[in-house]
Amino acid sequence: MRQPRTIAVTGGKGGVGKTTVALNLAVVLAQCGHKVLLLDADTDLANVSLLVGLYPERTLADVIAGRCTMDEAILHSHFGLHIVPGASGVQECMDMSDRDSLMMLRALHELEHRYDYVIVDTAAGLQAVGLHMIASAELACLVVSPDPASLTDAFSLMKVLKRRGYRRTPSVIVNMAQGASQARSVYQRLNGACQRHLQWSLHYLGALWRDETLRQSVLDQNPVTLLPASDPSCRQFHSLAEMLNVHLAGLPRRKAGIAAYWHQAARRQAVKHAAASPAIREDDSPRQHCLALIDRLEGILDESPDDAMLRYEAFTRLFAHLGRKPDADTVEIVQTGLASMAWEKLAVDDRAKLARHLGQLAQQLAPPGVVDDAPANRFHPVKEPLYDRVSFGEQDQLVRALREKPADVSLNDLLRSLAGDDDSRS
Ligand SMILES: Nc1ncnc2c1ncn2[C@@H]1O[C@H](COP(=O)(O)OP(=O)(O)OP(=O)(O)O)[C@@H](O)[C@H]1O
Numbered sequence: 001m002r003q004p005r006t007i008a009v010t011g012g013k014g015g016v017g018k019t020t021v022a023l024n025l026a027v028v029l030a031q032c033g034h035k036v037l038l039l040d041a042d043t044d045l046a047n048v049s050l051l052v053g054l055y056p057e058r059t060l061a062d063v064i065a066g067r068c069t070m071d072e073a074i075l076h077s078h079f080g081l082h083i084v085p086g087a088s089g090v091q092e093c094m095d096m097s098d099r100d101s102l103m104m105l106r107a108l109h110e111l112e113h114r115y116d117y118v119i120v121d122t123a124a125g126l127q128a129v130g131l132h133m134i135a136s137a138e139l140a141c142l143v144v145s146p147d148p149a150s151l152t153d154a155f156s157l158m159k160v161l162k163r164r165g166y167r168r169t170p171s172v173i174v175n176m177a178q179g180a181s182q183a184r185s186v187y188q189r190l191n192g193a194c195q196r197h198l199q200w201s202l203h204y205l206g207a208l209w210r211d212e213t214l215r216q217s218v219l220d221q222n223p224v225t226l227l228p229a230s231d232p233s234c235r236q237f238h239s240l241a242e243m244l245n246v247h248l249a250g251l252p253r254r255k256a257g258i259a260a261y262w263h264q265a266a267r268r269q270a271v272k273h274a275a276a277s278p279a280i281r282e283d284d285s286p287r288q289h290c291l292a293l294i295d296r297l298e299g300i301l302d303e304s305p306d307d308a309m310l311r312y313e314a315f316t317r318l319f320a321h322l323g324r325k326p327d328a329d330t331v332e333i334v335q336t337g338l339a340s341m342a343w344e345k346l347a348v349d350d351r352a353k354l355a356r357h358l359g360q361l362a363q364q365l366a367p368p369g370v371v372d373d374a375p376a377n378r379f380h381p382v383k384e385p386l387y388d389r390v391s392f393g394e395q396d397q398l399v400r401a402l403r404e405k406p407a408d409v410s411l412n413d414l415l416r417s418l419a420g421d422d423d424s425r426s
């Protein structure tokens, strides 16, 4: 049986170009005569298909519901590229009966083995389905842009992956770069942070330039890789595909594919569920009692993977019982927990509630006037923001500059330009 190379195209932040990269890489590989399957696992609307001007009538959800076969859900695009819309629906196998999930995953298993490459386009953020997709693929291509927020989001993704036991080396693609040196420096910033804080080195796969033709091609629903291979917009994807192949050639092939990974994940989940309600006996030690309850809590949270507030409330209440003196490990746990929350999904009221809770939590952790004896463990209260004269000069100079700047310049760009931060002006 053919064993495809499996690649998950990911990146912590929305809009960095994951779908553009996944689709154009898939088209180039298909143009080269390879059989390529693109799994659209973005949890939003089926946007890979929209980028090629196709409107899916069926998605993986229809396959799962028994309304059509896997083959009927596949969209046929340029150069024999096949697309499965709504592939994020595979996560439903976690909650299905053994028999149903086995049928669906067997169909996916048979499908993926017809291809040379299976490329997964994932959603932004840290949802469970995206993390599983990364874990299921041989290689994660981490798309980042020069926007600093894209680096912090990518770093948060790495942090969560590490915490979940992911150990492979992700390949970084710097998209929307303005030149090779900017791309390198963006990569080095991310790699440096991962090396320092996570003891994890990344791999640099390559860069794609900020390109108006590419942006327009998305609007025209016509992938840029359909242009002649000599066109600069198209050529950069050919170079990227070559670098990808060189890198893949050095990676050992995984024996199990994406469907096999999901099958194992579903079985692990079933075992967890079975153990989630262990009988708690009177004579259990406090430790056994506590661990059994934590298992039960884990089961409840797994059943509501998108309920950020449930997670947050459980977390804060539990945390209030644990250490009140945050050491480095505790702070790390708090940061990782907060980073894994889907903030953008919260309603305005929930956000306000969350902000209140965070304030209360901060009070509980370090009430005003309580000073820890050990300097290393001292919890520094957040300082009032001060006007930074060293970076921005005298205040009247700033006011003058504000008056002179065009009205449409963003505050962020303005502050950067005053601080002379040319690198980030993109
Ligand atoms: N190199 C580039 N130059 C110019 N524009 C680009 C480039 N790459 C992507 N874009 C544009 O950025 C926008 C977002 O791209 P895309 O949809 O691929 O991002 P995404 O990471 O998949 O977003 P989401 O997280 O919403 O799925 C699109 O309008 C696309 O045309």
Ligand SMILES: [Mg+2]
Binding pocket: 018, 019, 020, 042, 047, 121, 122, 123
């Ligand atoms: Mg996308």
